[in-house]
Amino acid sequence: xxxxxxxxxxxxxxILITGILTVTTKKLFRAAIWLLFSLIGIAALFFWMEVExxxxxxxxxxxxGIVVLIIFSIFLTNQEGVNMPSALTKRSLFAGLAxxxxxxxxxxxxxxxxxxxxxxxxxxxxxxxxxxxxVANTPESFxxxxxLVSVLLLAAMIGCIVIAMKAQPENK
Amino acid sequence: xxxxxxxxxLMLSTALFFIGAYGFLTRRNMIAMLMSLELMLNSVNIxxxxxxxxxxxxxxxxxxxxxxIIAIAAAEAAxxxxxxxxxxxNTKNIDAENADHLKx
Numbered sequence: 063x064x065x066x067x068x069x070x071x072x073x074x075x076x077i078l079i080t081g082i083l084t085v086t087t088k089k090l091f092r093a094a095i096w097l098l099f100s101l102i103g104i105a106a107l108f109f110w111m112e113v114e115x116x117x118x119x120x121x122x123x124x125x126x127g128i129v130v131l132i133i134f135s136i137f138l139t140n141q142e143g144v145n146m147p148s149a150l151t152k153r154s155l156f157a158g159l160a161x162x163x164x165x166x167x168x169x170x171x172x173x174x175x176x177x178x179x180x181x182x183x184x185x186x187x188x189x190x191x192x193x194x195x196x197v198a199n200t201p202e203s204f205x206x207x208x209x210l211v212s213v214l215l216l217a218a219m220i221g222c223i224v225i226a227m228k229a230q231p232e233n234k
Numbered sequence: 235x236x237x238x239x240x241x242x243x244l245m246l247s248t249a250l251f252f253i254g255a256y257g258f259l260t261r262r263n264m265i266a267m268l269m270s271l272e273l274m275l276n277s278v279n280i281x282x283x284x285x286x287x288x289x290x291x292x293x294x295x296x297x298x299x300x301x302x303i304i305a306i307a308a309a310e311a312a313x314x315x316x317x318x319x320x321x322x323x324n325t326k327n328i329d330a331e332n333a334d335h336l337k338x
Binding site for chain 1: 237238240241242244245246248249250252253254255256257259260261262263265266268269270272273276279280283284286287288289290291292294295297298300301302304305306307308309310311312313315316317318319320322323328329
């Protein structure tokens with residue numbers, strides 16, 4: 063077993079353990095911190111696969127953006143110290159049963175499937191190629207989805223401001 | 235890198251997806267449900283990059299889809315948190331079970 067394989071299994075164990083702690087810990091703030099570690103582990107996995115741009119985006123957007131947003135909203139809703147109500151025993155039992163059986167079924171499918179050999183081309187996820195993929199003037203590029211995502215982000219931003227804005231008092 | 239079979243990478247993302255699904259089914263706090271949702275979205279990102287890198291290395295379209303998914307996940311999290319904060323302001327409670335004002 064080479065160092066690269068050992069690194070992969072360490073990263074995988076880290077992601078799974080912190081993921082399980084995210085969904086089982088009692089305090090909401092601790093769940094957010096475990097989620098932070100899980101997302102950092104996924105960024106490490108992207109680094110391990112030599113997809114550095116995706117790892118950087120993962121760290122910037124998820125770790126730097128979404129988790130900070132979640133922690134802010136935990137503080138704004140005053141949930142940081144209280145224990146969350148534990149899930150109903152019946153519900154967690156059935157959810158665990160469904161999830162374990164579905165995961166086992168999917169893993170069986172994965173193991174029995176014949177994976178074709180990938181081509182021998184070099185995988186080159188450089189920023190140059192990503193730029194050509196997203197906004198180049200070729201039929202294969204993703205210009206329309208790129209524009210749609212930018213419009214979506216604008217709409218989401220305006221929607222967030224409108225939803226979270228305080229209503230003006232009536233008598234003013 | 236090549237000695238790791240593709241199945242192991244896909245099993246990792248499967249396990250992460252179903253951990254997120256378990257959290258989504260059992261949590262009652264809306265912020266905790268949102269966190270489980272983020273785990274599920276991330277496992278899909280891993281899948282896209284694994285398929286791209288190991289089965290179709292001559293293109294980088296899976297990586298492009300991963301970037302789009304991350305952008306949409308950011309928008310979704312922002313809107314969800316705006317809704318949760320507004321709900322908390324109105325009812326002082328963000329349990330999913332208590333948000334039934336629209337139910338008849």
